[in-house]
Every structure is written in C-alpha cells, then in structure tokens.
Amino acid sequence: MSESREELPCFKFKEGVKLGTTKKLKLDCAKPVKTGETQYGEWRLWFGFVEDATVFWGRKPSEKEETGYTGKVLFFPSDKLNSDLISAANGNSGVEVNITKTAEETEKGLITKYEVEKLSEGQPSPSSLTPTEQSFVEETRKMISDGHNITEQIFITASQQDIYNYEISEDRAKELYRLL
Structure with a gap:
C-alpha cells in the first residue's frame, strides 16, 4: 500500500455521509496502515473503496472537491469509528460495511455518531x-x-x-x- 495523500482522494465522513443516510465502504485493510500525532490529536490512516461519493483531492488550501467518485480512497476515522472499523474488520481486509450518520441531543448539544454495520466477512489479511x-x-x-x-x-x-x-x-x- 504505497499510495500517498496526493495520489488518492480523501473521503471525509463529515462531508461524505449526510445526517440520517448510509454510505457503503469496502475496507482495504484490517486496521490503520499508519498512525501519527498532530497538535489536534492522534490520526489513523485507512484505505478503502467507495461508490458515488464526495471526495477531496490534495490538501488545504488548494483542495479540490469531486462528487460522484467511485474508487479507492484514503480516510481518517474518529477514535470511536476507528475502533468500530477494527472490530468489524476482525483481522480481514475487503470487509464491506455500511456507515450511518446519526445525531443525538445531549446536555452539551447535538452529538454526531457514525454507526457501523458489517455487510461481509472479507478475507484474511496477509499480515494476519x-x-x-x-x-x-x-x-x-x-x-x-x-x-x-x-x-x-x-x-x-x-x-x-x-x-x-x-x-x-x-x-x-x-x-x-x-x-x-
């Protein structure tokens, strides 16, 4: 998996999954392929495949948006979503999942959640x-x-x-x- 940030578009859950809708995602790995730390916290890089999705090419400030994209993407899930994806993958790659975006009213305001539904088992990752x-x-x-x-x-x-x-x-x- 030698793809880089410039070679693949980025799928952003915030923009790519509208509230109350579901987006299908095929995981190309069983866990993050790379992790790191920034001033905003820890990040985890994943690869996957999307169909008819909104993606972003390049980096800000010259980032370009594309709608209707089908193909391989990279993405950076939140802590909770990362944990749910690892659990759904269960050591396999090629696992298909549905990601549903919901919102919940709390004392602190509206909280966005992403629910993961596993659709297929995939196949064992060579690294496993x-x-x-x-x-x-x-x-x-x-x-x-x-x-x-x-x-x-x-x-x-x-x-x-x-x-x-x-x-x-x-x-x-x-x-x-x-x-x-």
Whole structure:
C-alpha cells in the first residue's frame, strides 16, 4: 500500500455521509496502515473503496472537491469509528460495511455518531497470517505459478501434512484458499 495523500482522494465522513443516510465502504485493510500525532490529536490512516461519493483531492488550501467518485480512497476515522472499523474488520481486509450518520441531543448539544454495520466477512489479511500459514500460502502460489492446478481439496489435504506441524485447521485452510 504505497499510495500517498496526493495520489488518492480523501473521503471525509463529515462531508461524505449526510445526517440520517448510509454510505457503503469496502475496507482495504484490517486496521490503520499508519498512525501519527498532530497538535489536534492522534490520526489513523485507512484505505478503502467507495461508490458515488464526495471526495477531496490534495490538501488545504488548494483542495479540490469531486462528487460522484467511485474508487479507492484514503480516510481518517474518529477514535470511536476507528475502533468500530477494527472490530468489524476482525483481522480481514475487503470487509464491506455500511456507515450511518446519526445525531443525538445531549446536555452539551447535538452529538454526531457514525454507526457501523458489517455487510461481509472479507478475507484474511496477509499480515494476519502465522509464519506457518504464510509459508504454506507462498509455496502454494509458487506451485500455481509453475502451472500446477491446486484445487481447494488438494490445498486442504496439503495443509494437514506434518510438514506444517498440524497448525492449520481445515476451516482455516478453506479461508486461506480464498486468499489465493
């Protein structure tokens, strides 16, 4: 994920999700790819995909707004939204979520909230693989690139061999096969 702030537009929840509406977002990662600190607090950089969204290219003061954008974006969720996205992703990338913007009246005034609804499970992130799983997946990819036909059943059977120390369950092997 070598994209930079200048190469991708920024999706801003404040402008991109209108009060009382829902926006679908596909997460390209399972957690923030980068974090940092500014005078305003901690920030967390995520990547994802949007459809028909309002996005912003560049940085202020020369930032340009585009409506109706479909494609890859970067975004910086709030603390609470970040926590909810990590929870929804559950270690997977490609997870689809709906983000609904609501407001709640409190003693201090109107508070904006973003509710996350998970729509799909996605697939395991390569970074969430154990060393044994990583090795097994890499070896399988090499065999496929060498022209071998590796079916799901062959993949599962191979994962159960003692060379992999019986560390990969059948269910996990099925998840890993989808990664290929």
